[in-house]
Amino acid sequence: MPELRPTGVERRTFLRYTGLVSAAAAITASVAACGGPSSTGDDASGATGTAGTIEAGMSYALSTGFDPMTTSGATPYAANMHIFEGLVDLDPVTLEARPALATEMPKKINATTYRATLRDGATFHDGSAVTAEDVVFSFERILDPDNASLMAQFVPFLDGVSAVDAKTVEFKLKYAFTLFPSRISVARIVPKKIVEADAKGFDAKPVGSGPYKFVEAIREDKIVFAKYAQYNGAHPAKAEKMIWRLISDSSARVSAMRSGRVQAIEDVPYIDVAGLAGSAKTESVQSFGLLFLMCNTADKRFADKRVRQALHYALDTEKIIKTALVGNATAATGYVPTTHPDYHRAATVYTHDVAKAKKLLAEAGVGKLEFTVLLTDTGWVKDVAPLIQESWAAAGIEAKLGIAQSAAQYAKIDGGDFEVLVAPGDPSVFGNDADLLLRWFYYGFWPENRYGWAKSAAYKQVKQLLDKAAQAADESTRKQLWGQVTDLVAEEAALYPIFHRKLPTAWNDKGLSGFSPLPTTGLSFLDVGRA
Incomplete structure (x- = not known):
């Protein structure tokens, strides 16, 4: 090569x-x-x-x-x-x-x-x-x-x-x-x-x-x-x-739409979609856009993939989607949503399994797991935050919520000052093929500078697979290799989606x-x- x-x-x-x-x-x-x-x-x-x-x-x-x-x-x-x-x-x-x-x-x-x-x-x-x-x-x-x-x-x-x-x-x-x-x-x-x-x-x-x-x-x-x-x-x-x-407050955005001050708004709060339908056209479009869970693998506790996996198994994702997003998301069963042409069901699919989460923590030698989870202050993320905290608490995991603007959170992360992050991401604005989407979170900047994965054997394997896929002449070979990457990043769970959401717009x-x-x-x- x-x-x-x-x-x-x-x-x-x-x-x-x-x-x-x-x-x-x-x-x-x-x-x-x-x-x-x-x-x-x-x-x-x-x-x-x-x-x-x-x-x-x-x-x-x-x-x-x-x-x-x-x-x-x-x-x-x-x-x-x-x-x-x-x-x-x-x-x-x-x-x-x-x-x-x-x-x-x-x-x-x-x-x-x-x-x-x-x-x-x-x-x-x-x-x-x-x-x-x-x-x-x-x-x-x-x-x-x-x-x-x-x-x-x-x-x-x-x-x-x-x-x-x-x-x-x-x-x-x-x-x-x-x-x-x-x-x-x-x-x-x-x-x-x-x-x-x-x-x-x-x-x-x-x-x-x-x-x-x-x-x-x-x-x-x-x-x-x-x-x-x-x-x-x-x-x-x-x-x-x-x-x-620039209206970060979701209720203010809805008010601007209702009053006619603006002709369109993005990121309509899910609870307001039906109410806006009388005064504006609304539509929720399935996207790659995800909520992901990222662990600082340089932290000894999260260097063990069993601890990272336990965080995912402890989440009652279906309850979170139903309650906070009014059903406008799909729990991740792979890196891309099921509607994506390059979808591959991961070999590891995280279902709600508190017993398994506790077992993994015990196997990893973790007694009481306590940490601060950073979240961005986007409206729907703030709605999700307490439900994530509640899910983890049911598995004996104590997470303190740290909610702030995206720029402030990433300043901490880029300085190495974090334990766990839950945040939205959507690299599909750059392109929608699996190679690009996988490279965004798993090749280069993010793994090497944000979640401390650079020295791991798994990261080296991911890079090799992505490079091999990039040079593959036929589509079937590329998809097979992308599937292997999906299986690997799902199992490792250093950074992995919780769900893919629908994007509600009003105009x-x-x-x-x-x-x-x-x-x-x-x-x-x-x-x-x-x-």
Whole structure:
């Protein structure tokens, strides 16, 4: 097997990455001071809610900046779908790959060579032309380990990217990778000149080639976009302006929807779905989106997989789903939900079995297990928290709840200061194939820097299986290998899903045209206008 480019974030680059995230949060908080509409005059005219403006209620705060190389926050990532383009993008509703800046899907020259041609007249929001040089730069900064790009783990097959001419880019692969045409959607194309001049400034005030351009962002308040009139791609803006209200409080989000202040909201509280149906259209879409349980395997207690397994067996997952989510989730029987085309039922399926949980703890030599479980303050996660605590208590496990904003929790985790985490996750925004979904949590950054799995034999085996699957020529072999990975991570339970949930969205179908709810976190207003 050929040697692969490291896809994890090494320690030296990890420290740089966490510093960038902290800086990005501070930068985005002060972007409003740099110009753009004031917070009291949301339209250029000074009026609010004109026919040309789409307003939306988002549930997640700005936890990172907007640089698409490092953005992992749900809200900035959703914003970037409107601001940036890749050569290839994923349809936000179907998750199917489609040409964006490229005139067509990349052409296969041979097993390890592809070419893509840029569409004529494509420009960035500063008016400069999008060139092959910008494309090469965008990929090279992802591949550079010093940049600690979160996207690097998804493109380990790339050997090099070069400009054939001003409009044509050639990709050289280390090995044949059949998912290449769709996988490069993880790379958004950025303007080389602007990024090289001021990378931190670009992270706070992004410049892309998409249908909407960035105007301003105020943390815990709003993000404002304006139509980019010079956009000449297939999905032009259908509204003159967008204002995304950052409303983390679920009841406030519902009130904004009911009052007509916004035309759509994500993450509708499950108990409010039926009540909103009279004033808005609501729909819950099955997603990969999961609630996962992650243990710090560097902690001696959780280094034993039997202890980690006991935490899963002790959970009354069906009760949690029925009570807190009103039935809008499915207990995990594999890494991906049963509706996913690459679903594999894991050899280890965690059912509610208190006796087995106690037996595993006893076998591991654990008497009284006490710890603090960190949880994010997302509305539905807070609803789930006491039920998780109750389940563990029934098995003699004492867990103290530590609930805080996502950024604060991950700051603790990235500093090694945690025991157990329960949190939502959804890497399907980057792509929906099993290779990508598995790599997010089990290859590179997460296992090496977050849950301390890097030195384990199981992790080495997972990496080998994923690399072997990536180079497999036929689909059946890939699926078989992905199934082996699923069996392994289920048994190890260092990080593993508790359930996959449905995503409830509400929108004014009389006020918006062309809107559809997404199977991923966030909202999309591509091809959506005011009715």
